[in-house]
Amino acid sequence: MSAPARTPAGAPGSLTGPGSSGGVGTDAARPDGTLKVRGEFAYGSDLWMEDMLWGTTLRSPHPYARIRSIDVGPALAVPGVRAVLTSDDVPGAKVYGLELADQPVLAVDVVRYQGEPVALVAADHPETARLAAARIVVDYEVWEPVTDARTALGHPRWNQVHDGTAQVTELSRESAHLHPEGNLVRHLKVRRGDPAPTADVVVVGEYEVGMQDQAFLGPESGLAVPAEDGGVELYVATQWLHVDQRQICAALGLAPEQVRLTLAGVGGAFGGREDLSMHVHACLLALRTGRPVKMSYNREESFFGHVHRHPATMRYEHGATRDGDLVYVRAAIYFDGGAYASSTPAVVGNGGTMGIGPYVVPNVHVDCFGAYTNNPPCGAMRGFGSVQTAFAYESQMDALAAELGMDPVELRCRNAMEQGSEAITGQVVDSPAPVVELLRRLEAMPLPEPAPDDLRHRPGGVSNTTHGEGVRRGVGYAVAYKNVGFSEGFDDYSTARVRLEVVGGEPTVTVHTAAAEVGQGLVTVEQQIARTELGVDRVVVAPKDTAVGSAGSTSASRQTYVTGGAVKAACEAVRARVLERAAGVTGRPAAQLRLFDGAVVGEGLELPLAEVLGDDAVEETLEWRHRPTEAIDPETGQGFAHVQYAFSAHRAVVDVDTELGLIKVVEMACTQDVGKAINPQAVVGQIQGGTAQGLGLAVMEEILIRDGRVQNPSFTDYLIPTILDMPPMRIEILEYADPHAPYGLRGVGEAPNISSGPAVLAAIRAATGLPLTRVPVRPEHITGV
Amino acid sequence: MRLTCTVNGSAQQVDDVWEGESLLYVLRERMGLPGSKNACEQGECGSCTVYLDGVPVCSCLVAAGQAEGRAIGTVEGMGSEETLHPVQQAFLDAGAVQCGFCTPGLLVATDDLVTRSLAAGAPPADAEIREALAGNLCRCTGYEKILDAVKLAAQRMAAPTTGAPR
Numbered sequence: 001m002s003a004p005a006r007t008p009a010g011a012p013g014s015l016t017g018p019g020s021s022g023g024v025g026t027d028a029a030r031p032d033g034t035l036k037v038r039g040e041f042a043y044g045s046d047l048w049m050e051d052m053l054w055g056t057t058l059r060s061p062h063p064y065a066r067i068r069s070i071d072v073g074p075a076l077a078v079p080g081v082r083a084v085l086t087s088d089d090v091p092g093a094k095v096y097g098l099e100l101a102d103q104p105v106l107a108v109d110v111v112r113y114q115g116e117p118v119a120l121v122a123a124d125h126p127e128t129a130r131l132a133a134a135r136i137v138v139d140y141e142v143w144e145p146v147t148d149a150r151t152a153l154g155h156p157r158w159n160q161v162h163d164g165t166a167q168v169t170e171l172s173r174e175s176a177h178l179h180p181e182g183n184l185v186r187h188l189k190v191r192r193g194d195p196a197p198t199a200d201v202v203v204v205g206e207y208e209v210g211m212q213d214q215a216f217l218g219p220e221s222g223l224a225v226p227a228e229d230g231g232v233e234l235y236v237a238t239q240w241l242h243v244d245q246r247q248i249c250a251a252l253g254l255a256p257e258q259v260r261l262t263l264a265g266v267g268g269a270f271g272g273r274e275d276l277s278m279h280v281h282a283c284l285l286a287l288r289t290g291r292p293v294k295m296s297y298n299r300e301e302s303f304f305g306h307v308h309r310h311p312a313t314m315r316y317e318h319g320a321t322r323d324g325d326l327v328y329v330r331a332a333i334y335f336d337g338g339a340y341a342s343s344t345p346a347v348v349g350n351g352g353t354m355g356i357g358p359y360v361v362p363n364v365h366v367d368c369f370g371a372y373t374n375n376p377p378c379g380a381m382r383g384f385g386s387v388q389t390a391f392a393y394e395s396q397m398d399a400l401a402a403e404l405g406m407d408p409v410e411l412r413c414r415n416a417m418e419q420g421s422e423a424i425t426g427q428v429v430d431s432p433a434p435v436v437e438l439l440r441r442l443e444a445m446p447l448p449e450p451a452p453d454d455l456r457h458r459p460g461g462v463s464n465t466t467h468g469e470g471v472r473r474g475v476g477y478a479v480a481y482k483n484v485g486f487s488e489g490f491d492d493y494s495t496a497r498v499r500l501e502v503v504g505g506e507p508t509v510t511v512h513t514a515a516a517e518v519g520q521g522l523v524t525v526e527q528q529i530a531r532t533e534l535g536v537d538r539v540v541v542a543p544k545d546t547a548v549g550s551a552g553s554t555s556a557s558r559q560t561y562v563t564g565g566a567v568k569a570a571c572e573a574v575r576a577r578v579l580e581r582a583a584g585v586t587g588r589p590a591a592q593l594r595l596f597d598g599a600v601v602g603e604g605l606e607l608p609l610a611e612v613l614g615d616d617a618v619e620e621t622l623e624w625r626h627r628p629t630e631a632i633d634p635e636t637g638q639g640f641a642h643v644q645y646a647f648s649a650h651r652a653v654v655d656v657d658t659e660l661g662l663i664k665v666v667e668m669a670c671t672q673d674v675g676k677a678i679n680p681q682a683v684v685g686q687i688q689g690g691t692a693q694g695l696g697l698a699v700m701e702e703i704l705i706r707d708g709r710v711q712n713p714s715f716t717d718y719l720i721p722t723i724l725d726m727p728p729m730r731i732e733i734l735e736y737a738d739p740h741a742p743y744g745l746r747g748v749g750e751a752p753n754i755s756s757g758p759a760v761l762a763a764i765r766a767a768t769g770l771p772l773t774r775v776p777v778r779p780e781h782i783t784g785v
Numbered sequence: 786m787r788l789t790c791t792v793n794g795s796a797q798q799v800d801d802v803w804e805g806e807s808l809l810y811v812l813r814e815r816m817g818l819p820g821s822k823n824a825c826e827q828g829e830c831g832s833c834t835v836y837l838d839g840v841p842v843c844s845c846l847v848a849a850g851q852a853e854g855r856a857i858g859t860v861e862g863m864g865s866e867e868t869l870h871p872v873q874q875a876f877l878d879a880g881a882v883q884c885g886f887c888t889p890g891l892l893v894a895t896d897d898l899v900t901r902s903l904a905a906g907a908p909p910a911d912a913e914i915r916e917a918l919a920g921n922l923c924r925c926t927g928y929e930k931i932l933d934a935v936k937l938a939a940q941r942m943a944a945p946t947t948g949a950p951r
């Protein structure tokens with residue numbers, strides 16, 4: 001095996017796009033589109049340098065074990081191997097983490113989940129590296145894993161619906177601590193109104209949501225290049241360059257100036273790239289060998305290499321009057337955080353503070369727990385804590401409607417939040433909350449025709465499993481709300497640098513931010529905002545890197561809001577300076593001038609920017625923050641926790657083969673309030689993609705874990721929706737401006753991922769008459785065998 | 786081992802190929818053609834789809850040696866810098882590209898489908914498109930705009946006179 005040789009594939013460059021144009025509110029073309037369809041866009045896995053080595057990771061086969069010893073000798077003896085590293089070779093902090101630093105860079109004495117990184121190898125050829133890693137001898141003392149969140153916390157397990165609400169009792173005993181502080185990551189309480197309310201009608205339900213994977217197609221990958229100053233350059237597919245940089249610096253014991261990150265092309269993220277994967281590992285190997293090191297996971301390793309969506313078990317009790325007014329909700333929500341904290345505290349925050357859905361309820365008692373177990377670590381995934389609870393609260397609304405003999409949409413509308421309502425945190429909803437309109441618009445949409453007599457339209461499709469007998473149709477509704485941006489007092493800001501100059505006679509804007517483009521189209525949005533604010537068509541998006549300040553994470557549906565806000569503010573600052581200059585030239589007050597079509601214009605005046613600017617560039621860099629939120633009260637969960645909410649609703653129509661348990665989703669309809677659609681085509685794309693991921697969780701997607709071990713780490717066994725599984729969609733977008741947000745916009749990406757799955761589940765229940773309290777729904781849940 | 790084949794119309798020869806390497810690996814790592822993607826390397830996602838003697842295959846499942854003496858077509862061979870292939874243009878116009886990792890494989894699969902359908906006399910129907918692309922996973926788009934893109938491409942390829950005058 002010799003080293004691969006080929007022409008280098010460069011690091012990502014600036015993006016301009018094919019002379020596209022279009023400001024805010026248009027379907028402007030993506031500046032990276034042409035590169036992507038030509039196969040020239042450099043994803044992390046495409047990076048290549050002369051002389052580079054390939055890194056690989058040895059991972060623990062056990063969910064819980066003590067490491068007695070590691071012998072790297074046999075690996076070092078393999079020809080072509082350049083370095084083998086263990087935790088002893090980590091020069092700085094041995095542990096890292098987004099919120100709590102508790103996760104080892106490489107296992108230190110104990111492994112707490114199957115797949116935990118134990119050692120690293122760099123070699124000339126990836127196969128050599130893999131072979132060598134397999135020769136490392138690790139002696140494990142295997143321990144019994146803790147695999148259930150309630151057991152980990154010593155809380156009673158529920159066996160049936162009428163067990164009491166979970167309580168921490170004197171008698172219950174936590175499992176042996178996986179971490180020194182115990183197995184509780186966070187317990188969030190919401191207490192509101194009467195602590196012992198009673199109601200005419202009560203429904204109780206227990207629900208379970210399986211572990212979902214982000215399943216982005218582009219594997220975790222990047223290239224680390226040692227630098228002459230003793231530092232390192234890292235090109236990596238990630239979601240938040242600066243939070244990576246902070247953690248990498250700590251692990252390497254280097255200063256921020258010495259660890260420079262540039263975003264490589266990202267093949268989807270969905271939360272799964274918020275935590276570190278190969279980042280520190282590649283840097284360690286590069287610094288040790290003095291050569292560029294590339295790491296790129298294969299699909300199996302990817303399943304072990306990033307956090308997943310928290311599985312949840314939930315018990316809800318809803319009380320209502322006979323007329324259908326909600327009186328109280330009690331909920332106990334358990335998130336299995338797996339072996340390390342990742343973003344579990346924030347997931348618990350979202351799950352708890354929005355855990356009853358967009359409804360107004362006077363009396364609320366919520367306990368939301370995040371626990372450590374020996375399952376794979378769980379953290380961010382699109383919908384972040386709200387996806388799980390939505391399955392429970394929307395199932396409860398349907399159960400309550402059935403108990404009351406009411407139409408489920410009617411019951412929702414009767415209790416829906418609106419502008420001016422108080423959320424369960426006591427926070428007043430101070431921008432439009434058109435929950436009723438979202439539902440009514442769905443109801444008004446025509447229903448699809450009965451399935452044509454064509455087996456491709458039946459459950460089972462061309463497998464030819466049914467001729468239509470036993471097939472029942474069902475319709476279900478669900479509604480979602482989700483916080484946008486980081487909450488609970490987090491200093492949530494973004495930085496933008498905007499430069500206006502004349503290049504080759506053409507006015508040109510350069511926008512530089514560190515905000516990760518992961519496929520959603522933020523680079524397009526940045527261009528659109530600059531065009532609108534500066535009246536200049538040609539906008540260059542500089543490579544995303546740490547040479548400019550933090551943009552915060554590409555998560556929580558926040559980048560268009562926060563980085564969009566920063567770009568807008570920086571453009572405004574540039575504009576003010578340019579107009580000041582123009583005022584000096586023309587003698588007109590700046591207030592009477594504006595920028596339009598590459599010129600300064602005013603009453604009877606059109607002065608090309610080239611004449612105003614000459615050879616000068618006007619540049620402004622600034623940080624922009626949304627209005628502050630605050631921490632919630634630890635005993636009552638009350639406080640101004642969230643800056644904005646996103647609302648969406650879905651109607652699902654399904655056909656179910658009740659004999660075989662096969663499901664065909666016939667149509668998905670979605671309504672969403674986006675405040676202002678900055679790029680309508682991209683907004684629709686987010687709704688369609690989010691809908692697909694929610695549908696996937698409802699009917700097929702689950703990482704199966706047995707005794708802490710992943711059973712299906714491949715696309716053969718972990719199924720995501722294909723084009724055959726996705727039905728046609730009807731989408732209506734509402735634009736009720738949020739007065740607090742730039743252009744009135746609302747974050748878009750997550751809400752549709754939250755309401756789609758519960759709507760599908762409701763439709764399956766409607767078709768089958770079965771209670772169905774667990775997702776994904778499997779054929780045996782329907783057939784009962 | 787030495788591998789000799791034609792890629793996008795030009796003769797290619799690479800040396801020192803290890804027997805275990807896939808065609809995908811050789812294209813990406815030895816020929817400098819990383820356009821074909823590697824989302825699973827197990828034949829499940831279609832992101833590595835290339836033409837092998839005119840037939841779309843998952844190049845991750847083809848051993849490099851099997852490509853000896855054969856003609857390979859990849860996304861890099863579609864269209865040109867100045868003029869995109871109609872399938873490429875349709876994917877952009879329909880908004881079918883988000884992260885784009887699925888795109889190269891889908892472009893090849895779509896080109897094959899549309900070309901075959903038009904040769905048989907009609908653009909592909911929705912159900913045919915879904916069946917033909919069922920092996921190409923996309924995690925970002927929910928497939929609606931991919932379906933739109935295929936239909937748009939078929940329409941444009943059926944009426945090439947709407948393009949540049951010939």
Ligand code: FES
Nearest residue numbers: 826828830831845
């Ligand atoms: S990489 Fe070949 S099918 Fe997925």
Ligand code: FES
Nearest residue numbers: 884887923924925
């Ligand atoms: S666009 Fe991201 S996988 Fe298809």
